[in-house]
Amino acid sequence: xxxYSNVDMIGQSxxxxxxxxxxxxxxxxxxxxxxxxxxxxxxxxLQAGYRQLSSQSRYMRFLRTSNELPDxxxxxxxxxxxxxxxxxxxxxxxxxxxxxxxxxxxxMIGPDRPGVAECAVxxxxxxxxxxxxxxxxxxxxxxxxxxxxxxxxxxxxxxxxAMLRFIKRAGLPxxxxxxxxxxxxxxxxxxx
Numbered sequence: 001x002x003x004y005s006n007v008d009m010i011g012q013s014x015x016x017x018x019x020x021x022x023x024x025x026x027x028x029x030x031x032x033x034x035x036x037x038x039x040x041x042x043x044x045x046l047q048a049g050y051r052q053l054s055s056q057s058r059y060m061r062f063l064r065t066s067n068e069l070p071d072x073x074x075x076x077x078x079x080x081x082x083x084x085x086x087x088x089x090x091x092x093x094x095x096x097x098x099x100x101x102x103x104x105x106x107x108m109i110g111p112d113r114p115g116v117a118e119c120a121v122x123x124x125x126x127x128x129x130x131x132x133x134x135x136x137x138x139x140x141x142x143x144x145x146x147x148x149x150x151x152x153x154x155x156x157x158x159x160x161x162a163m164l165r166f167i168k169r170a171g172l173p174x175x176x177x178x179x180x181x182x183x184x185x186x187x188x189x190x191x192x
Contacts, residue, residue, distance in 0.1 A: 104136035119152035
């Protein structure tokens with residue numbers, strides 16, 4: 001088991017954490033949610049959230065249906081530098097304490113594709129269709145533009161009609177193309 005501690009954080013220190021991006025929002029149905037940048041100590045909460053997803057949601061987001069998010073992957077997903085990689089989480093308070101209910105993230109692709117980042121979002125099954133994904137993606141897009149990102153790319157299973165509708169409703173210019181059987185690559189232009 002990986003030990004999660006401040007010593008293990010990659011590029012994360014209290015002075016690096018973009019505290020100015022923390023905000024409480026109220027969803028259309030009145031639910032109060034905290035939107036904030038991810039922290040290294042969120043790795044176990046990412047794993048708990050992953051276990052709460054339906055097998056269909058896991059497959060649509062990760063293109064696999066395993067029941068567990070491995071420790072190493074959770075650690076990597078929670079340890080970001082807030083520049084080349086960024087993630088916003090949506091958190092609510094429950095009887096069990098703070099609970100992550102959604103995540104939106106990007107990772108710059110590399111020096112051979114400047115200004116381009118891979119993007120992904122997942123919203124818990126019981127919170128979908130309440131506007132949370134839109135809030136997270138708007139926040140992520142604004143942050144990304146400030147980091148010099150002009151284009152988000154992401155893979156979407158061709159049967160993921162909900163994600164394709166979500167992208168269309170966002171109102172941003174986008175293109176899509178089949179990159180392998182059953183998989184779209186969607187490209188979303190940022191910043192007008």
